[in-house]
Every structure is written in structure tokens, then in C-alpha cells.
Amino acid sequence: MQRQMSGPRAPRQSLARARRLAVAPMLDWTDRHCRYFLRLLSRHMLLYTEMIVAQAVLHGDRARLLAYDPAEHPLAIQLAGSDPEPLARAARIAADWGYDEINLNVGCPSNRVQRGRFGACLMAEPRLVADCVQAMRAAVALPVTVKHRLGIDERDSYGELVEFVGHLSEAGCDAIIVHARKAWLRGLNPKENRCVPPLRHDWVLALKRDFPALPIVINGGIQTLEHAQDFLKELDGVMIGRAAYRQPWILAEADRLIFADDGPTPSRRKVLERLIPYAERQLTQGIPLHAITRHLLGLFQGQPGARAWRRLLSTEAQRPGAGVEVLRAWLNPERRIGSQAA
Numbered sequence: 001m002q003r004q005m006s007g008p009r010a011p012r013q014s015l016a017r018a019r020r021l022a023v024a025p026m027l028d029w030t031d032r033h034c035r036y037f038l039r040l041l042s043r044h045m046l047l048y049t050e051m052i053v054a055q056a057v058l059h060g061d062r063a064r065l066l067a068y069d070p071a072e073h074p075l076a077i078q079l080a081g082s083d084p085e086p087l088a089r090a091a092r093i094a095a096d097w098g099y100d101e102i103n104l105n106v107g108c109p110s111n112r113v114q115r116g117r118f119g120a121c122l123m124a125e126p127r128l129v130a131d132c133v134q135a136m137r138a139a140v141a142l143p144v145t146v147k148h149r150l151g152i153d154e155r156d157s158y159g160e161l162v163e164f165v166g167h168l169s170e171a172g173c174d175a176i177i178v179h180a181r182k183a184w185l186r187g188l189n190p191k192e193n194r195c196v197p198p199l200r201h202d203w204v205l206a207l208k209r210d211f212p213a214l215p216i217v218i219n220g221g222i223q224t225l226e227h228a229q230d231f232l233k234e235l236d237g238v239m240i241g242r243a244a245y246r247q248p249w250i251l252a253e254a255d256r257l258i259f260a261d262d263g264p265t266p267s268r269r270k271v272l273e274r275l276i277p278y279a280e281r282q283l284t285q286g287i288p289l290h291a292i293t294r295h296l297l298g299l300f301q302g303q304p305g306a307r308a309w310r311r312l313l314s315t316e317a318q319r320p321g322a323g324v325e326v327l328r329a330w331l332n333p334e335r336r337i338g339s340q341a342a
């Protein structure tokens with residue numbers, strides 16, 4: 001593909017703002033039910049789908065893969081692939097479904113993903129990744145971003161990272177999200193690759209100095225909004241993964257602290273009350289309650305009643321035919337926890 005010089009696409013103002021805080025794409029975790037729940041904690045942060053293989057978008061069950069609730073906006077879709085043309089077609093379909101950003105996965109180290117020649121192994125092929133970015137940008141009017149690592153295997157010097165990011169920047173990539181550790185493609189499984197290679201946040205800060213015009217989002221090991229605020233002094237955004245999933249309540253202050261929105265901070269009770277009508281709608285479509293409540297395990301983390309809450313979700317909420325009365329009963333002030341924990 002002909003390489004053209006093109007400046008960063010002016011992001012919709014609101015998306016550049018939303019990017020200040022994002023919840024990471026997490027396979028099997030950030031499905032649509034999880035995202036709906038997280039959206040109740042912050043109106044402004046950017047949410048990401050799980051990784052979706054471009055070929056699946058083209059040939060699979062689109063309603064199952066792509067459907068989401070309008071409340072989830074701003075919402076980015078993460079695609080996986082390494083062939084520019086199908087990626088461009090998948091991006092166009094995603095744009096038609098109303099997603100706000102197209103993100104390319106260049107960070108997943110799993111064997112399955114490597115066999116498909118996508119994910120982190122693409123860090124060894126910066127020109128190909130740049131071609132993918134260009135093809136997707138030509139296909140859609142949305143920002144096209146890339147989530148990647150610091151390096152892979154022996155290809156792990158700062159100079160090689162700069163070369164990789166240089167190709168993305170030249171291809172017009174609208175933002176990069178950098179998981180601030182390398183990946184070992186041989187020898188470590190995906191879980192180990194999220195904790196064994198050391199974090200190098202300093203490299204992401206250095207990238208911003210080397211590419212000041214390129215929006216850069218840092219990811220990896222960030223546990224609190226206070227830590228995120230520190231990075232926001234120098235970077236364009238912070239992406240939080242596991243901490244947001246396991247202790248979602250850390251996001252409850254995001255609108256105030258990160259987005260200067262002084263609207264009311266939600267209470268746990270309000271969040272549950274707002275989730276009930278959603279769960280009711282999903283139940284009528286045959287979705288079991290557990291598909292939604294499995295993402296709520298951490299809601300009362302550190303609160304009185306946290307253990308009883310988790311027990312409720314792993315027993316009553318999992319019973320066949322369980323309905324929203326499980327959640328309503330929890331909220332009932334006569335029950336021990338309702339008023340205290342919410």
C-alpha cells in the first residue's frame with residue numbers, strides 16, 4: 001500500500017476528553033454487560049470492547065459480536081488482524097454500528113493469536129501495522145488507534161520502540177495505548193505476560209517527549225485514580241484494566257477527579273437500582289442473570305457485607321431462572337446489608 005503522510009485525524013472533542021481515562025479491553029471480562037455496569041460509574045470515560053477478530057466481524061454473527069447498549073458510549077471497538085483489507089472492511093462495519101473509535105490489538109501474546117499472525121507478534125512488523133492503520137483510516141471517518149507493548153522477545157530496545165511508533169505516527173494513527181511492559185512470545189502465557197515482564201512507565205513518558213503531537217495513553221499496573229492523575233500531567237490518557245474490573249468502585253470518583261464534572265457521585269445502591277431495569281430487559285431476551293451479575297463481584301469490595309454479596313452472586317444469582325428479585329432483595333433495607341453497604 002502506498003504510504004502517505006497524514007496528520008493526526010482531529011478527534012471528536014469529546015473523544016479526546018474521554019480518552020483521559022479508559023477501561024482496558026479484556027477478553028471474557030469487558031463484554032457488553034460489564035460495560036453497561038461500568039458506565040454507571042462514570043459518564044465520561046472511554047470503554048473498550050473485548051478483542052474481536054476482523055474475520056469474525058466479516059463472517060460471524062454480527063449481532064452477537066457487535067451489539068451494545070447506546071448507554072455504553074463513548075465506546076471503542078478493538079479489532080485483531082494483520083491483513084489491511086479485511087481490517088478496513090471490519091472497521092467500516094464497526095463504524096456503521098456506531099462505535100466511536102477503532103483500535104487495533106498489537107499487544108496480545110497468546111499462542112492462538114500468534115498463529116493467526118496478529119496481536120503482539122506484529123510489533124516485529126511495523127510497516128505492516130502501519131499499512132493496517134492506513135487502510136482502516138481510509139475506510140472510516142473515526143479515530144484509528146493501536147494498543148501495543150514496549151517490545152517483544154529480543155526486539156525490546158527503546159530505539160526499536162521508537163521506530164515502531166514512528167511508523168504508526170507516519171501512518172496517521174490517531175493515538176497509541178502502550179501497555180508498559182514487553183511480552184515474551186515464547187515461554188510465558190498471557191497471564192504471566194501481564195505481570196512477569198517489568199513495567200517501564202518511564203518509557204511511555206519518554207515516547208511522549210519524542211512524539212509530542214501523538215496522543216499517548218499509558219496502561220499497565222495503574223491501580224488508583226490518584227496514580228492516573230499523576231500521569232495525566234504529561235500524557236493524554238490512562239487506561240486501567242484489572243484494577244477497574246476487580247475493584248470497580250475506584251472509578252466512582254472518575255467524573256469528578258478526571259473530568260472535572262461536579263455532578264453527583266453515584267452510590268452503590270443507585271448503581272444497582274439503575275442496573276435492575278437493564279437486567280430485566282436482558283432477561284426478557286434470554287440472557288441469564290448471572291451473565292450480568294458475574295461482573296459485579298467486586299462492587300462491595302472492602303465494604304461491610306462484601307462476602308455476603310459475593311456469596312449471593314455465586315449462589316442465588318446463578319440459579320437457573322434467577323431474576324432481578326435477587327438484586328431487589330439485596331437492596332431491601334430490611335436486609336442486613338442494604339442500607340449499610342449501599
Ligand SMILES: Cc1cc2nc3c(=O)[nH]c(=O)nc-3n(C[C@H](O)[C@H](O)[C@H](O)COP(=O)(O)O)c2cc1C
Binds near residue numbers: 026107220221239
Ligand atoms: C482477562 C484479561 C483479558 C484481556 N484481554 C485483552 C484483550 O482482549 N485485548 C487487549 O488489548 N488486552 C487485553 N488484556 C490486557 C489488558 O487490556 C491490559 O493491557 C493489561 O491487563 C494491563 O493493564 P492493567 O495492569 O491495568 O490490568 C486482557 C487482560 C486481562 C486481565
